[in-house]
Amino acid sequence: MNSEAEKILRKAGAMSEGHFLLTSGRHSGVYWEKFRVLEEPRYAEQLCRMIAVHFRDSAVELVAGPTTGGVIVAYEVARQLGVRSVFAEKQGANRVFKRGFQIGEGHRVLVVDDVLTTGGSLQEVVAEVKRKGAELAGVAVLIDRSEEPSDLGVPLFAVYRTSVATYAPAECPFCREGIPLVKPGGLEPS
Numbered sequence: 001m002n003s004e005a006e007k008i009l010r011k012a013g014a015m016s017e018g019h020f021l022l023t024s025g026r027h028s029g030v031y032w033e034k035f036r037v038l039e040e041p042r043y044a045e046q047l048c049r050m051i052a053v054h055f056r057d058s059a060v061e062l063v064a065g066p067t068t069g070g071v072i073v074a075y076e077v078a079r080q081l082g083v084r085s086v087f088a089e090k091q092g093a094n095r096v097f098k099r100g101f102q103i104g105e106g107h108r109v110l111v112v113d114d115v116l117t118t119g120g121s122l123q124e125v126v127a128e129v130k131r132k133g134a135e136l137a138g139v140a141v142l143i144d145r146s147e148e149p150s151d152l153g154v155p156l157f158a159v160y161r162t163s164v165a166t167y168a169p170a171e172c173p174f175c176r177e178g179i180p181l182v183k184p185g186g187l188e189p190s
Contacts, residue, residue, distance in 0.1 A: 005047060005160040009143070012036045012043045019174035021183045024118045026166040027174060031184050032143050034114040038072045045080075048073060050159045051112060051140040052080035060110040060137045062103065064088060064129060066095055066121040069114035073142060077112055088125045095124035097132070105133030116141040116158070117166065119150030126152050 009015060013036045020031040037043045051073075063085045065074030071087040078085030086103065088095035097103055109129045113122050122139060129136060136154050144158035147166060169175060 002050070002160055005050060005142075008043050008046055009037065009160060012040055014143075016184075019172075019179040019181050021181050022117055022166060024120065024166070025169070026117070027169055027172040027181065028164055028166045029174060030145075030162075030164040031182075032115050032145060032162075033184060034069050034142060037142065038069060038114070044072060044076050047142050047159050048076035049080055051077050051110075051142075051157065054140065054157050055081070055110055055138055058110070058137045059108050061108045062086060062134070063110045063112055064097075064103070064125055065112045066125050070112060070121065070125075073112045073114050077110065077140070081110075088128050095121070095128055097128060103129065103132040103134050107132075107134040108137040109134045110137045111139045111152075113141050115143045116146050116150065116156070119146060119152065122150065122152055 014033055016031045016033060017029060020028050022028055037047060060081055061083055063074045063078035063083060065071055065087050067087055067089050074085040074087055086097055086101040088097050111122060111125050111129060126136060138154055138157060139152045140157040142159050144161045145164050
């Protein structure tokens with residue numbers, strides 16, 4: 001656990017407690033609102049610097065992230081490494097590089113995202129990078145809140161790791177207690 005990263009996340013107000021619906025469809029008692037960090041360039045810069053420093057000697061040529069929060073993380077890490085950034089958008093069950101983004105065979109690509117819960121978004125971007133014939137230089141996230149390690153083909157670097165239980169809706173203790181479910185983003189009860 002990186003205590004400097006934790007200080008930044010807390011200063012930004014990125015952690016909330018309650019009953020939350022995660023993007024993965026699972027429920028949790030803790031929600032990491034990465035946009036509290038990403039809306040403040042100084043916090044995003046500080047956390048993304050930790051990723052850039054970690055990969056500084058990895059010959060990264062391109063940084064890629066999934067929409068939505070991964071776009072900002074990819075941009076800031078790429079800016080600090082002095083390379084290009086791109087993002088992959090949902091198309092059906094996959095993510096693809098649109099908008100004329102060029103990823104060539106053999107490019108060394110660092111895949112980044114904001115928060116890792118199940119690894120689905122990262123796996124989709126990694127698959128698209130490999131489909132394009134590029135080489136995976138690494139994978140990094142600002143916050144790793146996953147319960148089980150994701151097999152992404154390379155070691156995962158996380159600026160901050162935390163262990164917070166998530167639940168399938170049918171097994172959620174907060175639902176059983178009748179605590180209102182909050183859908184982050186607009187933070188309105190469901």
